[in-house]
Amino acid sequence: MFGLMALFTAALAPTAGLVVAQVWDRREARGRFLLMAAVSSVPLLFFLFFGVLFPECPDGYRC
Secondary structure, three states: OHHHHHHHHHHHHHHHHHHHHHHOOOHHHHHHHHHHHHHHHHHHHHHHHHHHHOOOOOOOOOO
């Protein structure tokens, strides 16, 4: 549960910053938050891909 919350909050901060930078038209900050969001999305996508979509199961067992 704590791992999921850590992944969620890692994605929440860049998203909130990007929204604020977009609303106030801050181009430099928008670029930084886009880079931050791209870096933060890698562990999130890794968890979703290997942890949820394609979990490893021993032969004969159902996941």
